[in-house]
Amino acid sequence: MRNYVEGEWRQSVATESLAVLNPATGEELGRTPLSPAAEVDAAVQSAARAFPGWRRVPVTERVQYLFKLKDRLEANFEEIARTITMECGKTLVESRGEMRRAIENVEVACGTPILIQGYNSEDIASGIDEMMIRQPLGVCAIIAPFNFPGMIPFWFLPYAIACGNTVLVKPSERVPLTMQKVFELLDGLGLPPGVVNLVNGGREAVDAMLDHPTIRAVSFVGSSKIARHVYSRGAASGKRVQCQGGAKNPVVVLPDADLGSTSEIVADSAFGCAGQRCLASSMAIAVGDAAGPFTDAMRDRAASRVTGYGLEDGVQMGPVISPESRNRIETLWPINRHKITDDGTVYLSADWEWFIPADDPSERYANRQRTRAGAGYRRSAAWSFEALYVWDRSRNTVDEPFTATDHAAELTMKRVW
16 A cells, blocks of 8 residues: 655555455455654645645635546446445445445535635624634544545545645555545546645554644544544644544334334344444334334344345345454353343344354355354354344343333333443
């Protein structure tokens, strides 16, 4: 993987690198250099030099580059989507959806000449008029996660450059290939050198970005743990920091719910993108008589879910990103397995199989054959989303319970995170 600095591709001088693996096959797709702080500084200085001239380019001219970018993304849509599947593991349908959302962000940013407008207010007080204008900040940094390598950088990049900022992007070291392809497209737009920059790396690169005095703002998406680190360290350096961390999303299923549509929606939420997204449902709370039928419906949904390599036809769910993620997930359900009872407290993760490359290369294709995420298997692919739990009126037997009310009946549920 190369870095992109001041309008040119550069080989990193890093002495360490990480393998980029296809999660479905174990194939090594490339290596990510762990760029040192000096290379981050070079990219920041490049962006800083470009900023004074770029901010003075009229906004109506800046967005012309975005119109070109949209066309190039459309022309290379399928290639980028396949790259996402290869390095991230999600299905091709999911990768296409991700790139569609990325392009939509470019389209919205093309409206910046209107979005960036300020306002005037006459006589807000005696003899006082008010005027508000929006101005670019300067060098902005984007730190992206592994689960949406195509979409999430586009939550920030097109808006930043349309508003007159210059940008440094650091993709996840696990999935750098998608941004390599995107920057190949950016390279052909004719942007002034230094307006967009790309640095590959790990924690050293991130900390260098957070500490650098020239970077004015940082946008981050990832785990809550890393979000706290990015926010505290970046804010301590006087930066504007926006961090979006993880989430837990309980779903409440009432007795009068339509089980067909409900189980379909919950299954799509829980299993989509192998559950590796902040909006994935990780807990379902079945109220009263809904517990049994909903559990059965979810078992049927899981049993019919086709798992495998996302580039193969018919596959509905790919693997999680790495064996380490699999191992972490496996630690979640055995802890509570002994609590499966007949009173409606059911841990659906107890007896399903998942598609994930084995640690032993000779076993990587052991589950390649359209494995079903259902009964009869152990360690389900389904539970890449950290296990789906179904409760009815559980007894208050755990620490820190929380309550909800339904038809004046109190429900006590375990906090599962």
